[in-house]
Amino acid sequence: MTINPDFLQLDTGAAEPLYRQIYMRFRAAIADGLLRPGDRVPSARALAVDLGLARGTVEAAYSLLAAEGYLETRGQAGTIVSPALTRHAPVAPSARPADPAADLAGSPAPFHRPFQMGLPALDAFPRKVWAALAARAIRATQAADMAYPSYCGAPALRTAIATYLRLSRGIDCAPSQVFVTSGYRNSLELAARALLHPGDKVWVEDPGYVPTSDLLAWAGMRPVPVPVDDEGLQVAHGAACAPDARAAVVTPAHQSPLCVSLSLPRRLALLDWAARNDAWIVEDDYDGEYRYVGRPLPALKSLDGVGRVLYAGTFSKVLFPAIRLAYLVVPPAQVKRFEAVCETFAAGGPALTQDIVAGFMNEGHFARHIQRMRRLYGERRQMVAAELTKVLGRHLRIDAQPGGMHLVLRLPGRHTDRALAARMREDGMFALALSECSALPHAASALLLSFTNIETPRRARELGQRILRLT
Amino acid sequence: MTINPDFLQLDTGAAEPLYRQIYMRFRAAIADGLLRPGDRVPSARALAVDLGLARGTVEAAYSLLAAEGYLETRGQAGTIVSPALTRHAPVAPSARPADPAADLAGSPAPFHRPFQMGLPALDAFPRKVWAALAARAIRATQAADMAYPSYCGAPALRTAIATYLRLSRGIDCAPSQVFVTSGYRNSLELAARALLHPGDKVWVEDPGYVPTSDLLAWAGMRPVPVPVDDEGLQVAHGAACAPDARAAVVTPAHQSPLCVSLSLPRRLALLDWAARNDAWIVEDDYDGEYRYVGRPLPALKSLDGVGRVLYAGTFSKVLFPAIRLAYLVVPPAQVKRFEAVCETFAAGGPALTQDIVAGFMNEGHFARHIQRMRRLYGERRQMVAAELTKVLGRHLRIDAQPGGMHLVLRLPGRHTDRALAARMREDGMFALALSECSALPHAASALLLSFTNIETPRRARELGQRILRLT
Numbered sequence: 016m017t018i019n020p021d022f023l024q025l026d027t028g029a030a031e032p033l034y035r036q037i038y039m040r041f042r043a044a045i046a047d048g049l050l051r052p053g054d055r056v057p058s059a060r061a062l063a064v065d066l067g068l069a070r071g072t073v074e075a076a077y078s079l080l081a082a083e084g085y086l087e088t089r090g091q092a093g094t095i096v097s098p099a100l101t102r103h104a105p106v107a108p109s110a111r112p113a114d115p116a117a118d119l120a121g122s123p124a125p126f127h128r129p130f131q132m133g134l135p136a137l138d139a140f141p142r143k144v145w146a147a148l149a150a151r152a153i154r155a156t157q158a159a160d161m162a163y164p165s166y167c168g169a170p171a172l173r174t175a176i177a178t179y180l181r182l183s184r185g186i187d188c189a190p191s192q193v194f195v196t197s198g199y200r201n202s203l204e205l206a207a208r209a210l211l212h213p214g215d216k217v218w219v220e221d222p223g224y225v226p227t228s229d230l231l232a233w234a235g236m237r238p239v240p241v242p243v244d245d246e247g248l249q250v251a252h253g254a255a256c257a258p259d260a261r262a263a264v265v266t267p268a269h270q271s272p273l274c275v276s277l278s279l280p281r282r283l284a285l286l287d288w289a290a291r292n293d294a295w296i297v298e299d300d301y302d303g304e305y306r307y308v309g310r311p312l313p314a315l316k317s318l319d320g321v322g323r324v325l326y327a328g329t330f331s332k333v334l335f336p337a338i339r340l341a342y343l344v345v346p347p348a349q350v351k352r353f354e355a356v357c358e359t360f361a362a363g364g365p366a367l368t369q370d371i372v373a374g375f376m377n378e379g380h381f382a383r384h385i386q387r388m389r390r391l392y393g394e395r396r397q398m399v400a401a402e403l404t405k406v407l408g409r410h411l412r413i414d415a416q417p418g419g420m421h422l423v424l425r426l427p428g429r430h431t432d433r434a435l436a437a438r439m440r441e442d443g444m445f446a447l448a449l450s451e452c453s454a455l456p457h458a459a460s461a462l463l464l465s466f467t468n469i470e471t472p473r474r475a476r477e478l479g480q481r482i483l484r485l486t
Numbered sequence: 487m488t489i490n491p492d493f494l495q496l497d498t499g500a501a502e503p504l505y506r507q508i509y510m511r512f513r514a515a516i517a518d519g520l521l522r523p524g525d526r527v528p529s530a531r532a533l534a535v536d537l538g539l540a541r542g543t544v545e546a547a548y549s550l551l552a553a554e555g556y557l558e559t560r561g562q563a564g565t566i567v568s569p570a571l572t573r574h575a576p577v578a579p580s581a582r583p584a585d586p587a588a589d590l591a592g593s594p595a596p597f598h599r600p601f602q603m604g605l606p607a608l609d610a611f612p613r614k615v616w617a618a619l620a621a622r623a624i625r626a627t628q629a630a631d632m633a634y635p636s637y638c639g640a641p642a643l644r645t646a647i648a649t650y651l652r653l654s655r656g657i658d659c660a661p662s663q664v665f666v667t668s669g670y671r672n673s674l675e676l677a678a679r680a681l682l683h684p685g686d687k688v689w690v691e692d693p694g695y696v697p698t699s700d701l702l703a704w705a706g707m708r709p710v711p712v713p714v715d716d717e718g719l720q721v722a723h724g725a726a727c728a729p730d731a732r733a734a735v736v737t738p739a740h741q742s743p744l745c746v747s748l749s750l751p752r753r754l755a756l757l758d759w760a761a762r763n764d765a766w767i768v769e770d771d772y773d774g775e776y777r778y779v780g781r782p783l784p785a786l787k788s789l790d791g792v793g794r795v796l797y798a799g800t801f802s803k804v805l806f807p808a809i810r811l812a813y814l815v816v817p818p819a820q821v822k823r824f825e826a827v828c829e830t831f832a833a834g835g836p837a838l839t840q841d842i843v844a845g846f847m848n849e850g851h852f853a854r855h856i857q858r859m860r861r862l863y864g865e866r867r868q869m870v871a872a873e874l875t876k877v878l879g880r881h882l883r884i885d886a887q888p889g890g891m892h893l894v895l896r897l898p899g900r901h902t903d904r905a906l907a908a909r910m911r912e913d914g915m916f917a918l919a920l921s922e923c924s925a926l927p928h929a930a931s932a933l934l935l936s937f938t939n940i941e942t943p944r945r946a947r948e949l950g951q952r953i954l955r956l957t
Contacts, residue, residue, distance in 0.1 A: 031626055032622075032626075032844075032845050032848065032849070033849075034642075034848050035642070069849070069850055071649065071849075072848060072849070074649060075642070075645055075646060075848045078645040078648070078649065078661060079645055127630065127633060131633075133634070134633055134634070137629035137632050138629060140632065146624045146625065149624045149838075150621055150624065151503075153617045153620045153621065154617065155503075156613065156617070158598075158608040158609060158611075159598065160808060161608050161611065161806035161807065161809075162598060162602075162605055162608065162806070163604075163605070163802075163807040163808065164807070164808045164810070171506070171546070174546060174549040174550055175546060177549070178542065178545060178546065178549065190549065197668060197832075197834075198832045199832075200830075200831055200832040201831070201832065204831060208704070208705075226832070229830050230830055233679070233827070233830050233831070234679075235684065331634075335632035336632065336633055336634040336635070337631060337632045337633060337634065337635045337836060337837035337838070338836055338837075338838075339834065339836045339837075340836070356704070359671075359697070359704050360671055360672070360675060360701060360704070361669045361670075361671040361672065361697070362668075363668075363810065364810055364835070364836065365808060365809055365810045365811070365835065365836060366808035366809075366810075367620075367838075367839065368836050368838065373546075374503050377503065377505050377542060377543060377546045378540070378542075378543065379542060
């Protein structure tokens with residue numbers, strides 16, 4: 016049958032673009048059974064005429080729907096609702112699509128499954144203040160702001176970052192040492208481009224943040240896993256196994272994923288190794304602010320007397336990931352080299368984003384937001400740990416950690432974590448197994464679960480019960 | 487002497503952030519002689535108290551002023567206006583700073599010198615429409631939009647680009663073949679990461695776009711210059727000298743910098759070479775829309791029957807450079823590999839920018855803007871060529887080209903272009919010498935001057951006279 020487009024009650028005054036409204040209405044109509052698999056839908060041309068819209072608007076909606084498998088184009092036979100769609104198809108009529116690109120790219124939607132790692136508490140972000148700053152930045156845009164921005168980063172932002180690092184992380188650096196990037200991995204890529212060569216060995220923590228090793232390997236380096244204990248990276252082990260490494264990538268504040276802090280003796284040993292071997296240390300300080308016991312520790316970089324530490328900070332965790340903004344602080348002697356790399360690769364993000372963030376920082380919102388989040392995460396962490404322990408205490412034990420954005424839930428046995436994590440993912444939750452973060456054979460079993468987006472004890476309990484059914 | 491901060495008439499209701507107002511007022515006061523080299527200025531703390539502002543606001547302004555050499559901090563002795571400043575210091579009291587980062591990075595301010603290459607007509611950009619779309623995108627932002635975006639690009643934008651390419655450039659591709667990047671060079675870097683190996687030879691046009699060779703060389707490839715004649719890249723020459731090259735980077739629409747189009751026989755020869763050698767062709771279509779004689783040529787990619795062409799498009803020229811947004815279209819068989827690279831390197835720009843551009847495209851503004859610009863550039867090109875010929879006709883001859891965003895002004899003799907270009911740059915103009923774009927010894931002499939931002943015949947004449955005085 017051919018359907019009647021009456022269900023498309025578009026709101027031309029709404030903030031949501033029309034193509035997106037059409038897209039959502041179709042998804043909803045399919046979810047509600049109003050449109051059924053095999054139903055013919057009007058051609059884009061006909062629907063555009065019916066609705067008094069540009070054909071391109073309807074085509075954009077149809078393309079998205081087709082890309083996600085809701086519609087199928089059959090040449091002369093027209094466009095139909097995909098016959099393959101069953102009632103169990105993943106449709107979310109009332110929610111905005113989580114991430115249509117996930118379908119486009121063939122992988123599962125990444126947003127906001129319970130326990131999703133690396134995601135700040137998006138409900139607590141000061142969206143009104145942010146929107147006002149953004150609107151102001153847009154209004155203030157002049158022609159000069161639309162030309163090629165500095166490939167090293169907007170000066171106002173570099174200055175604001177240098178000020179913040181001095182006050183909050185104990186790092187004394189000039190704005191010219193701060194290079195703005197599109198994320199932590201882009202910072203790491205920049206460091207590798209500037210300072211390393213294909214074939215160079217690089218120490219990575221084990222267990223560790225897997226994308227770090229993946230990126231280094233793809234860029235032609237040889238990541239060498241160095242084990243981590245309760246004082247952090249075992250520097251002596253690295254120095255024994257791969258003394259000739261050209262660099263080490265570490266997470267000193269809260270080790271990723273174990274959340275332990277790199278002890279002072281280890282910090283000094285690492286700096287000493289780097290100084291003696293002319294090696295580089297990349298300090299990935301992705302969540303250094305989120306320490307709930309005492310004050311945040313100063314960064315490793317603050318102890319760097321010999322100019323061997325590159326400090327990688329990011330706005331993904333303290334603001335939000337979609338912003339794609341991070342930075343790398345380099346030793347003064349390396350500034351010229353990094354400038355050359357940035358010029359060659361035309362690095363740097365959009366002027367608008369950098370402008371908004373500089374305003375957010377300079378007007379005190381940034382510091383206030385971090386303080387608020389530190390308090391909120393401290394509360395959520397304690398609350399989620401308590402609720403999960405009530406429900407799951409017989410099956411696992413939660414590490415006491417000084418900081419971080421996730422919990423480490425220890426399981427009995429070895430490699431029992433992978434099976435449970437896989438079952439949780441099948442059940443629609445997010446879960447990372449500790450042994451999946453390790454290239455070495457002796458990893459203990461644990462689940463890594465973020466608490467940042469769990470708002471109430473009731474929700475935490477519900478999730479605990481969902482896990483319990485899977486154990 | 488210590489100065490009186492009365493000159494700081496701040497406007498707390500203005501769109502311009504307060505730190506920026508302070509920065510500008512200081513620059514203006516120094517330019518006007520109100521503040522003189524050696525004058526002491528109030529401490530940031532004292533000035534903040536005086537003005538009732540947060541200390542950070544004043545510190546941000548002072549940091550920028552110090553970074554640019556206007557102020558000097560002398561420890562206990564306080565902050566003074568730099569004694570090194572003379573009356574000839576580059577101060578622009580009424581204008582927003584062109585690019586303070588230039589000072590931060592130690593290079594000259596890049597924005598908007600007369601004849602600046604690669605810059606669209608920023609005065610003609612529809613800023614109101616853009617600002618309205620941006621404001622709408624910001625209002626419509628929901629928590630889901632703040633999570634990690636797709637590393638391959640926002641689906642709505644990938645879909646809009648695929649539709650545009652089909653209609654405007656004759657390229658038939660699915661949204662999943664479109665990878666969003668932060669600029670042409672990022673696209674080239676992505677292609678190299680996915681398909682090339684260190685040591686691989688890559689044909690580059692000679693004369694050509696120097697950053698292409700620089701980037702390839704830095705990334706470990708070996709760029710091989712292949713000469714260009716009036717039909718574009720001499721494919722037979724490349725096939726004779728470096729038949730084993732793994733890739734060729736070309737600008738088929740309007741060769742950069744000569745503006746000639748790659749002829750159909752050469753296009754077919756290039757495709758044939760690539761097919762027979764399993765080599766890749768990167769089509770840099772940076773200004774393919776800007777053809778003033780007849781319709782824009784279809785892209786080389788539209789002839790690619792064997793899946794060897796990667797099409798690189800950019801929004802820097804058709805929108806504006808500060809947006810840092812471009813894209814790469816890859817053959818279907820390579821999609822998985824590019825997805826893996828994008829996932830590994832966490833590529834992709836901010837969600838907000840991609841949202842705004844998708845709206846701009848889907849609602850027809852993009853096509854209208856390109857049409858308007860094509861007309862405007864056609865007029866400006868003819869006007870600037872005519873005026874420069876009136877003034878300089880005895881000294882140079884302007885190539886008749888079908889398209890592009892700059893003029894090629896032929897000079898008599900060999901390598902006479904470098905000296906003149908250097909004198910023009912010293913005089914505050916932008917100028918690129920053709921022989922500077924060439925690694926081969928036989929380059930002719932010419933100046934490459936952009937006409938896009940020259941608005942009136944009078945301005946063109948003035949600039950012509952300025953060049954005449956330097957010949």
